[in-house]
Amino acid sequence: MITNMNILKNRLMEKGIKPTFQRLKVLEYLSNNLKNHPTVEMVYEELLKEIPTLSLTTVYNTLNNFLEKGLVSGVIITGTEARYDFDTKYHHHFLCKICGKIIDIDLKCGYALGEKRTVSGHRIDEVHGYFKGICKNCYKNLGTKPKGHSSS
Amino acid sequence: MITNMNILKNRLMEKGIKPTFQRLKVLEYLSNNLKNHPTVEMVYEELLKEIPTLSLTTVYNTLNNFLEKGLVSGVIITGTEARYDFDTKYHHHFLCKICGKIIDIDLKCGYALGEKRTVSGHRIDEVHGYFKGICKNCYKNLGTKPKGHSSS
DNA sequence: ATAATTATTATAATCATTACAAAGTAGAAA
DNA sequence: TTTCTACTTTGTAATGATTATAATAATTAT
Ligand SMILES: [Mn+2]
Ligand SMILES: [Mn+2]
Ligand SMILES: [Zn+2]
Ligand SMILES: [Zn+2]
Numbered sequence: 624m625i626t627n628m629n630i631l632k633n634r635l636m637e638k639g640i641k642p643t644f645q646r647l648k649v650l651e652y653l654s655n656n657l658k659n660h661p662t663v664e665m666v667y668e669e670l671l672k673e674i675p676t677l678s679l680t681t682v683y684n685t686l687n688n689f690l691e692k693g694l695v696s697g698v699i700i701t702g703t704e705a706r707y708d709f710d711t712k713y714h715h716h717f718l719c720k721i722c723g724k725i726i727d728i729d730l731k732c733g734y735a736l737g738e739k740r741t742v743s744g745h746r747i748d749e750v751h752g753y754f755k756g757i758c759k760n761c762y763k764n765l766g767t768k769p770k771g772h773s774s775s
Numbered sequence: 776m777i778t779n780m781n782i783l784k785n786r787l788m789e790k791g792i793k794p795t796f797q798r799l800k801v802l803e804y805l806s807n808n809l810k811n812h813p814t815v816e817m818v819y820e821e822l823l824k825e826i827p828t829l830s831l832t833t834v835y836n837t838l839n840n841f842l843e844k845g846l847v848s849g850v851i852i853t854g855t856e857a858r859y860d861f862d863t864k865y866h867h868h869f870l871c872k873i874c875g876k877i878i879d880i881d882l883k884c885g886y887a888l889g890e891k892r893t894v895s896g897h898r899i900d901e902v903h904g905y906f907k908g909i910c911k912n913c914y915k916n917l918g919t920k921p922k923g924h925s926s927s
Numbered sequence: 928a929t930a931a932t933t934a935t936t937a938t939a940a941t942c943a944t945t946a947c948a949a950a951g952t953a954g955a956a957a
Numbered sequence: 958t959t960t961c962t963a964c965t966t967t968g969t970a971a972t973g974a975t976t977a978t979a980a981t982a983a984t985t986a987t
């Protein structure tokens with residue numbers, strides 16, 4: 624893990640961000656949760672176990688900082704809370720309305736891949752794409768549930 | 776305009792929504808602002824001139840109602856506020872970081888057109904896509920502005 | 928060591944949205 | 958018409974995510 628921390632440290636320094644303990648830990652958490660697209664609260668709650676003095680404000684500031692420097696990417700998909708993605712390579716997302724998971728989607732479209740520089744003559748800086756629906760797994764399990772006269 | 780109001784009235788009834796005065800006015804406003812992708816506040820502020828008793832809650836409830844019934848579509852793009860689109864046909868959007876305009880974008884991609892039913896095996900219910908950048912017009916005007924030592 | 932800069936923390940403020948309950952409206956039943 | 962009932966609108970309070978502000982701590986420069 625020491626080696627991994629050094630890699631993260633270098634990433635911060637390359638972007639001109641001073642590698643403080645809190646910043647390293649936030650980045651480490653994101654790198655360990657590639658598939659989770661964590662919310663601010665998730666980052667905060669988890670790191671609080673290790674850093675009892677950690678402030679929520681620091682998590683907000685740190686994530687905003689990372690976002691500005693392009694160290695992480697933001698995923699706006701639920702409308703109620705921002706999520707963060709260690710993976711800055713262009714890709715889309717799928718939000719399952721049943722289990723709430725956010726799944727990475729790779730399309731071969733030129734826009735989705737970030738290859739195209741403009742669209743309809745406008746200069747593109749960011750490309751965001753997402754789907755909402757029912758994921759493969761939840762859809763399969765739908766049949767196993769009672770028809771509707773279930774709960775309480 | 777009477778004829779137009781009747782068309783809107785029918786649209787509401789087709790979706791099983793009782794065509795009250797407030798609901799008709801909200802729908803009318805959206806239909807007259809196809810290119811604006813209005814926020815809740817924009818709808819409220821404008822209609823308040825005509826309906827001084829209008830409640831912001833009603834606008835929220837009405838728009839949520841329309842959204843559930845598929846009468847309008849939602850555009851989540853700024854992260855800070857929801858926007859609404861009278862046009863429910865699948866299309867993407869472009870947010871200009873300079874002028875703030877939200878521009879309709881039509882792509883020929885099967886997902887953008889809403890033709891594909893699944894992606895990576897997951898059932899698609901909604902497709903959302905947007906770009907952020909600098910629009911054609913703002914980009915053109917960039918050169919005309921002083922280099923940086925401008926304002927006070 | 929002292930001063931200046933930057934980071935972190937704690938707390939309050941903001942802003943969009945939702946929850947809730949009171950008051951109003953329209954239409955059916957009596 | 959009057960009464961009853963279901964639905965709509967309104968006003969206000971609550972919620973929840975995010976940002977602003979100021980105090981404290983840590984780091985860097987002089
Ligand atoms: Mn992702
Ligand atoms: Mn549109
Ligand atoms: Zn699922
Ligand atoms: Zn523009």
